[in-house]
Amino acid sequence: MAGILVFTACLGASAGALELTGSVSGALDWESMRIDAELRLDLAVTGIRLPSGRTQAEEALFSEYFDSVQTLILSIRLNSSTVIGDLIDSGDAPPELIDRLTLQAERKAPRYSLDFRTIISSYTIDLKDVGALLVRHGESYGTERLVNPAPVAEYTGIIIIAEDELPVHGRKSSAALRPCLFPKIWDTGMNLIYDGMTTSPGREAVFSMVHYTGIENIFRDNPSGLSEELRQLVGDKPLRVIARGVFGINPTDPVIDRADAVTILSSEANRRLLNEGRVAFVVRADTLKKQF
Secondary structure, three states: OOOOOEEEEEEOOEEOOEEOOEEEEEEEEOOOOEEEEEEEEEHHHHOOOOOOOHHHHHHHHHHHHHHHHHHHHHOOEOOOOOEHHHHHHOOOOOOOHHHHHOOOOEEOOOEEOOOOOEEEEEEEEEHHHHHHHHOOOOOOOOOOOOOOOOOOOOOOEEEEEEOOOEEEOOOOOEEOOOOOOOOOEEEOOOOEEEOHHHOOOHHHHHHOOOEEEOHHHHOOOOOOOOOHHHHHHHOOOEEEEEEEEEEOOOOOEEEEOHHHHHHHHOOHHHHHHHHOOOEEEEEOHHHHOOOO
16 A cells, blocks of 8 residues: 555453453555554454354444544644644544544444454545545635736646655754645745645535645656646646745645745636645655554
8 A cells, every 4th residue: 555654552442341452553545645444353352252242242343443543543643733632632623523533434344354263344534524624714715916926827736846855944954744634835935825724615625635645656657747646636737846845843844935936826827726725745755654
């Protein structure tokens, strides 16, 4: 699977009177924007016997899903300084957020190991749905309008290339751009060009997150040079921008040259690309596949 964060945790909670022993493993894929989790419960340790205990086993496994996946969910980064757990702790999270992340996750039917000692279930969480849920403003506030716009070409999308380690603004260090749900874009004068409030709410809110991809997807052997998935987002004539740096408490935000920012801001059509979230970040492979 391309672009994954692999995690493992132990289950120590109980379902009813059962002391459960099992594990959860899975992946957070920043390219497809989804979490895939697999839970395994050791029936021999719990004392559940098949076939009479099949319903009990499946209920026990389901009861563990929330607690075991919760740690990963709460650590998902919203922006450079905030994770989902912070949003929940502050009381600013939509009430339905946890249900969307847990109870409404796509669940595959439980299956058993060949020796019937272990019950296994898989779940998928779509982070695009989460992003749409968190875009709660009534309307987009738009982007900066230049007093003296430059004559520029109009583009179908924006690709910001940040594959290498880049200087961290305000620090004497460099870092790779790190994915998050709502990154911002700054120019070299530290003017804010794009953030989550720039995107249009409603159905278009699925574009509230930029698309993360690898360098290979902008050098394909076809007229656009793009992978088909990327071409559908940014079109056949995207503006390609080289990031000059990164910014943030965690380096989630690319910094682009002011001249590139002017190209975007000088045209209504180009500004609309930000409102519609037709933006892709090309990032280093190990940020899409970072294991922990």
